[in-house]
Amino acid sequence: MADSYSFVKGGKLKLKGHKDKKHKKHKKRKHDEIDTDTPKPEKGDSEKHGGWWLAKKFDDISGNTAIEMDDMRYLAAQDNGRFKLGPPRDEGEEPDPIEILTAVKVNETKIAIKSGYGKYLSIDPDDGVIGRSEAIGAREQWEPVFQEGRMALNGSNNCFLSYDDDGDIVCNSKKAGESEMLKIRLNANIETDPFANIPVEERGKIKDAEINYVKKFQSYQDRKLKISAEDVSSLKKAKKGGVLHECMLDRREKMKADRYCK
Template sequence: MADYAAVKGGKLKLKGLKLKKSKKHKSHKRKHDGEPVEQKSDHKLDIQKHGGWWEVKKFSEIPSNVAIEVGDNCYITALDNGGIAVGTPRDEGDGPDPAEIFTLIKVSETKVAFKSGYGKYLSVESDGKVVGRSEAMGPREQFEPVFQDGKVALNGCNNCFVSCDDEGDIECVSRTAGRGEMVRLRSNANTERDPLEDIPKEERGSLKSSEINYVKKFQSFQDRRLRVSEVDKTQLKKAKKEGDFHETLLDRREKMKADRYCK
């Protein structure tokens, strides 16, 4: 048995047969313990958790449609009888229901008004109850979002902050903003800005295509022929850098004697 133990095990090798060496792929390497793993940011995870609805952090970001989150994944909802209450908790990954989405109107640089899906404005009654029965917008329909330290509270017309009572109804009765008065304004509006938004459509291609676009725009085409200047386009590159691109294009079109707006 000792003789068998001394024999080195392995694959059977035949004479004249060349075995290919296995290649090790770097992508299949196992990560060592303690090596940092790429994770989604808290902001992206929060958006994913709320079905694509991101949290508004400052007044200038507030869009025209918002949902008001109270607690965790619970939103203020409008009832068909004009009442305003806390809706049923949403499952993770779900956004607010249509009745929980309000149209926001910026009244001033600090105050807003909320309009429900039933076409009524939210207002504060004399007893502090928040309802959605107003046909028009007045002082009682105005709220002030107060942003501080990454949190927000809604101050009503009676200088009290929005919160919910034990029965789930919305009210404005507390003059101080504690934990129960903290809300989150959420929106699913697209925040990505088109990088070409400030560039005219005629100038979004190459210099050659830009000149052709302007020629098509202004040329009279009496003989159905497109006339574009054959002069070197180096001057166009220089003009674009110096800020007189349109004047240079006008001069080039003028020399073609086919521009209805040129001399």
């Protein structure tokens, strides 16, 4: 008897005189068409490191600094003045506070590095790295060496910063091999105004700069600007020589219309 049910067509119960409604075809919505298997765009280098960007030249190195010794692993300060290689960080995670250092430029090629405990990094007699110095001396100076897009940090003993099998930070290799390659990362804002050090009046052509200063200082007795008819080549030379203001003052003095001229 049970086998008889296998021949019965299943489905919705149909009543006599009942007409089937036509089903409208639903258009696919936009979000239905999105392929969920499509990989998301890869994050940029600084995003992977929590916004900490990579120093590519000596002038970049200043202020808050993290030294990436291995992939997503940073040099970390210990409360005993020693340093170890910190644990791996997840993608998008910032360095831990004990991994944040302060870089100070000593001269045009060397820096000093201060730990979060307020002590400068130096090298002990066993070529280990310690942070117990209160001031910057010869042992506290480090030289970032850039070559072919990579970087190593040379210490006062002419060896390069690295770490040993136990994760202790050392400086004992005369040659910069693969294990001596590292990255210095910073979190300072790199979006600086290129005209920040230039007065507003001088942010155009040299002739416009003279007009701007005339507008600023000239007394308008007859409501007309009096601009020097002399060639601007002298102004260009003065700008290169760092005496632009003096040159413009001399030109305005000849016009006899400036209340600030001598």
